[in-house]
Amino acid sequence: MTVTDRTAAARDAGVGVSLVDLRRTYGSLHALDGLSLDIAPGEMVVLLGPSGCGKTTALRILAGLDHADAGSVIVGGQDMTRVPANRRDMGMVFQAYSLFPHMTVRDNVAFGLRLRGQDRARRLERCREMLDLVGLSDLEGRYAHQLSGGQQQRVALARALAVEPSALLLDEPLSALDAKVRVQLREEIRRVQVDVGTTTLFVTHDQEEALAVADRVGVMNAGRLDQIASPVELYARPATRFVAEFVGLSNRVPARVEGGRAVLLGTRVPLLEGSETSGRGWALVRPESVHVGEEGEPNARVVSVAFLGPFSRVQCRLADGQVMVAQLPSSTAVHLAQDAPVRVEVRAESVLVVPE
């Protein structure tokens, strides 16, 4: 069986999940304001947004750990809105370490299986299978306090998947870990998810994490989904100002819309859907779409150059005082001295123009 075949087979094992017009208020705060979301069988959707945007509330309502004031939760075609958490058949990994401290790794993984009445031999077999999957089979006799944070979260993932849940719910599972472990573990989570094919909802406020692991990323703002799309589309074609500014860095450049194009810094750039159709506005331009060179008539001066490894971030001040950020290969940026006269141009395929 090839990797593609295995992935396809795994995806067949997943079930579809739908959140329909969910609403939830806490006092005067609207945590969810009509959230609707469909997740295809075997798909991994990441909900991304700032603190308080409602992403964790949505996940907790899907898990049955919180309730919606209105709306419904459909899993595998069945309405689960009023089903209690322990009968929803979800696997969940939490932000805080959640292994049961009095149990070994093996007993933690077997906990859900035991509740389902599986016999000891089957439990042990499944435990080994799951611990192999997350690469911790040699630690099955340890307790939580004998594991690092990353190991604890991997065991939590194995425990959640051991019960073969309808959906896997990940509530910022990497946020308590250090940067290097986060990157390792997010790749591992994605590999395991593709292998197992469980429909997955992942909640995070880390855009890099979201773009790296998701089939689709949903950007939430004030209890609503602003846009849901593949990571590439979300980054290249943000539908709203909030998405453009929240996902990746964006320069705000004064622009004029003429004949279906944005005119900015003397360049005419095609407009993205959802842009202003006439008049003046702000064009949101990614740093990698800004070109800084020493050739041509200078229109800016270099303010600073920050070395970031293969790339450098260059800040330039235009003649009107506006500061533009460009991302250049470090091999190019190394030649730019502070206060040197340079020419700044926008070389974007398309831009989003929002009202001033």
Add this chain to the structure above:
Amino acid sequence: MRADATRGSIAWRVVRAVALLAFAVFFLVPLLSMADFSTRVVGGTGRTAQPWENLVQDPMLRSSIVTSLLLALLTTVLMLVLLTPTMIWVRLRVPAASRLVEFLCLLPLTVPPLVIVVGISNVYAWVSYLLGNSPLTLTFAYVVLVLPYAYRSLDAALGSINVVTLAEAARSLGAGWTTVIVRVVLPNIWPGVTSAAFVAVALVLGEYTFASLLNFETLPYVIGLLGKSDAPTSTAASLAVLVLASLLLVALTFVGRDNRRESRRDKPSRGALT
């Protein structure tokens, strides 16, 4: 510099040894004096074990010991059955009520036992009418008496673990509320439960005011009575209770130490591999 440090360390050790010796003398001399008095032949010379034999031979004393031990058992069980699930439930489901529960549990601490007895003596007229005049009915009053101490032990134990996350993890894996409490939360607060139980036993074995004013013959009450007619036996019983309570407190110290060690271990070890 190293010589200064060594001198300081020796001085500190000497201070500690002197302090320990002073405390040992302060606590042990009365106990040894009691042991001496309870084994001395009154009005003669030599030693006797009669006062200690009376602890099991004297019908009133034996009955009071059994009563007090039963009271300790019933009080502990009833307190744990009432308080443990309530506190777990409040943490999990109604955290807004935690202040109210704390206030109610600590209230007995602020009212002198004498005032409480005066207040509940009328209630006890009804208790005696409904349940008979058994001294075991004191259990209800004693549960109220031990609440503040038991609450503190359980609250500290619950505060040392992330109850909500553990419960949610168990729920998401298919556990009902009973399973969450019995198989997930309780094993993790067990040292706190044990502490609460030991404190309750120690308090019940030493309680005099309630028993005396409500006229129930518990061990402390009978010790008081015997003190007027048979001082050596009274002293032997007092010493036995003191030793038992001390042993319980020592056990409590070890349970608490294990609890703290486990709490420290809960943090991920720095050197552990990922």
